[in-house]
Amino acid sequence: MRVLLTGSAGFIGxxxxxxxxxxxxxxxxxxxxxxxxxxxxxxxxxxxxxxxxEADVSTNMPVVQEPLDWVLHFASPASPPHYQQHQIETLMxxxxxxxxxxxxxxxxxxxxxxxxxxEVYGDPKxxxxxxxxxGHVNPNGLRSCYDEAKRYAEAITFAYxxxxxxxxxxxxxxxxxxxxxxxxxxxxxxxxxxQALRGEALTVYGDGSQTRSFQYVTDLIEGIIRLMGxxxxxxxxxxxxDEYTILQFAEVIREAINPQLPVVFEPLPQxxxxxxxxxxxxxxxxxxxxxxxxxxxxxxxxxxxxxxxQTAAPLDxxxxxxxxxxxx
Amino acid sequence: MRVLLTGSAGFIGxxxxxxxxxxxxxxxxxxxxxxxxxxxxxxxxxxxxxxxxEADVSTNMPVVQEPLDWVLHFASPASPPHYQQHQIETLMxxxxxxxxxxxxxxxxxxxxxxxxxxEVYGDPKxxxxxxxxxGHVNPNGLRSCYDEAKRYAEAITFAYxxxxxxxxxxxxxxxxxxxxxxxxxxxxxxxxxxQALRGEALTVYGDGSQTRSFQYVTDLIEGIIRLMGxxxxxxxxxxxxDEYTILQFAEVIREAINPQLPVVFEPLPQxxxxxxxxxxxxxxxxxxxxxxxxxxxxxxxxxxxxxxxQTAAPLDxxxxxxxxxxxx
Numbered sequence: 001m002r003v004l005l006t007g008s009a010g011f012i013g014x015x016x017x018x019x020x021x022x023x024x025x026x027x028x029x030x031x032x033x034x035x036x037x038x039x040x041x042x043x044x045x046x047x048x049x050x051x052x053x054e055a056d057v058s059t060n061m062p063v064v065q066e067p068l069d070w071v072l073h074f075a076s077p078a079s080p081p082h083y084q085q086h087q088i089e090t091l092m093x094x095x096x097x098x099x100x101x102x103x104x105x106x107x108x109x110x111x112x113x114x115x116x117x118x119e120v121y122g123d124p125k126x127x128x129x130x131x132x133x134x135g136h137v138n139p140n141g142l143r144s145c146y147d148e149a150k151r152y153a154e155a156i157t158f159a160y161x162x163x164x165x166x167x168x169x170x171x172x173x174x175x176x177x178x179x180x181x182x183x184x185x186x187x188x189x190x191x192x193x194x195q196a197l198r199g200e201a202l203t204v205y206g207d208g209s210q211t212r213s214f215q216y217v218t219d220l221i222e223g224i225i226r227l228m229g230x231x232x233x234x235x236x237x238x239x240x241x242d243e244y245t246i247l248q249f250a251e252v253i254r255e256a257i258n259p260q261l262p263v264v265f266e267p268l269p270q271x272x273x274x275x276x277x278x279x280x281x282x283x284x285x286x287x288x289x290x291x292x293x294x295x296x297x298x299x300x301x302x303x304x305x306x307x308x309x310q311t312a313a314p315l316d317x318x319x320x321x322x323x324x325x326x327x328x
Numbered sequence: 329m330r331v332l333l334t335g336s337a338g339f340i341g342x343x344x345x346x347x348x349x350x351x352x353x354x355x356x357x358x359x360x361x362x363x364x365x366x367x368x369x370x371x372x373x374x375x376x377x378x379x380x381x382e383a384d385v386s387t388n389m390p391v392v393q394e395p396l397d398w399v400l401h402f403a404s405p406a407s408p409p410h411y412q413q414h415q416i417e418t419l420m421x422x423x424x425x426x427x428x429x430x431x432x433x434x435x436x437x438x439x440x441x442x443x444x445x446x447e448v449y450g451d452p453k454x455x456x457x458x459x460x461x462x463g464h465v466n467p468n469g470l471r472s473c474y475d476e477a478k479r480y481a482e483a484i485t486f487a488y489x490x491x492x493x494x495x496x497x498x499x500x501x502x503x504x505x506x507x508x509x510x511x512x513x514x515x516x517x518x519x520x521x522x523q524a525l526r527g528e529a530l531t532v533y534g535d536g537s538q539t540r541s542f543q544y545v546t547d548l549i550e551g552i553i554r555l556m557g558x559x560x561x562x563x564x565x566x567x568x569x570d571e572y573t574i575l576q577f578a579e580v581i582r583e584a585i586n587p588q589l590p591v592v593f594e595p596l597p598q599x600x601x602x603x604x605x606x607x608x609x610x611x612x613x614x615x616x617x618x619x620x621x622x623x624x625x626x627x628x629x630x631x632x633x634x635x636x637x638q639t640a641a642p643l644d645x646x647x648x649x650x651x652x653x654x655x656x
Contacts, residue, residue, distance in 0.1 A: 144483035
């Protein structure tokens with residue numbers, strides 16, 4: 001089938017492109033490189049079933065002549081330093097970008113998937129978070145340009161489903177890590193791995209007792225592919241319920257790279273969520289899906305990738321599995 | 329000063345236009361009549377300081393050549409039957425409409441006010457609701473096209489304030505009633521008054537124990553005018569903390585119009601908030617403001633207006649007070 005993927009040059013977009021191509025599909029990637037990386041487009045440019053359009057989907061969604069089976073809307077700055085730097089663009093890609101993608105899907109009679117986020121739960125008062133939880137989000141705090149944009153994106157996706165009959169899917173992606181994360185994305189995984197690889201002290205914000213669930217990227221991609229195969233419109237959490245405190249995580253990384261490195265503590269940023277853990281009952285029942293990569297295994301693959309220049313990563317077009325899992 | 333007011337033909341927009349004109353200001357009204365009423369424009373068309381542009385601010389914000397001191401963004405369907413009928417337009421006027429109004433303010437160096445809503449609190453778990461409460465909103469329920477649009481509107485207003493330096497105000501308007509409400513707006517006040525005036529049974533949804541605070545429109549307008557006079561960027565609740573159950577309200581109306589009328593009960597709509605009451609400490613301290621009209625007084629003025637055709641309402645351009653309060 002033919003798939004248009006916005007945000008194709010992002011971390012997750014690049015892995016989703018790889019998997020779709022390897023499953024035999026045709027991918028039209030779209031990205032404006034606000035936070036996506038040209039190297040992630042370069043990876044696929046020689047592939048006969050991949051094409052790329054550089055465009056801002058908030059203001060200039062490409063007109064596509066060919067039939068489309070799916071529009072997958074994954075475009076958005078997603079890490080705090082990127083969306084803080086691009087507050088208005090982040091808000092726009094949640095609103096105008098999502099609407100343009102829904103209109104494209106509607107015109108083509110294509111199915112539509114929104115990449116939403118665990119950030120719609122904000123600083124949750126329910127733990128773990130099922131999809132039925134309405135969340136606890138500051139509507140005008142420093143994170144609101146991302147959180148509220150994604151909540152709006154869900155609302156307009158449901159509005160197009162209800163009032164225009166678009167066949168929609170909504171995933172809520174929890175913290176995901178793996179090869180091709182941007183080294184400067186400011187996320188805890190990349191920060192700690194980068195610091196450890198440089199032989200620096202590992203920085204932990206707050207006292208490190210806040211928890212995160214860490215999902216390896218190929219687990220997420222598997223959940224996405226499975227959800228494309230079922231007829232289901234409510235949001236679906238995709239994340240790893242294995243929970244680590246930030247401090248535990250720093251220690252796993254330290255042990256993996258250099259046990260001699262010290263840990264230093266800095267103040268928590270405003271509205272930083274204190275804990276986040278998915279309830280994945282819905283994905284288990286609906287898709288028979290659960291994450292399979294352990295943190296230690298995923299971390300090994302990630303550290304290996306971070307030791308090499310990203311553009312040098314080989315791409316096996318013939319394998320049925322993804323790049324990352326083919327290096328197990 | 330010169331003010332551009334989006335949603336000028338709406339219920340609140342018409343009262344705000346009247347007050348601004350009566351205070352000596354120049355008003356450029358903008359409305360696309362999705363839920364506003366041409367009669368509310370007709371009221372002011374002969375006024376030398378009023379002009380009107382029929383336009384959809386989500387897609388065609390007017391270009392204004394004259395200097396502007398304020399952009400007041402009040403455009404949006406606001407009653408459940410209207411925003412349910414226009415889900416996508418409601419989402420758009422919260423996103424693109426707010427952004428276009430912010431851009432207009434930014435280009436003119438004008439101040440900006442967003443008409444937000446108590447709906448950002450959703451079905452609140454904190455009672456009464458202070459501005460610091462983050463709310464409890466279903467991001468993809470039937471009301472989300474309105475609630476999430478307004479939360480997004482707040483987020484983008486703060487983003488323009490933080491990243492572009494626009495001088496912004498955000499008000500959260502609680503239930504407001506008075507003359508010029510649309511007879512078909514489906515709100516509890518108009519429904520009950522209309523039923524009573526037609527001699528029909530009064531319909532109460534649920535068991536009638538859910539509460540609402542009812543603010544008379546001129547009280548709201550006074551709060552808006554006062555907030556325009558201070559330098560304050562955080563949201564400000566404007567509502568009447570006097571709390572009535574829906575059933576009490578039906579009884580007040582029944583007694584005022586016809587004590588013989590029966591009350592009938594029907595099921596609650598999905599996600600209907602069970603209680604809503606403003607904490608107005610901030611407006612009291614910041615603006616010296618509190619509502620002054622009692623429910624009985626405001627109701628009398630509203631019933632009197634509903635007994636007459638709206639276009640026949642007289643307009644006193646010379647009075648310093650509003651139409652409604654001049655009929656005390």
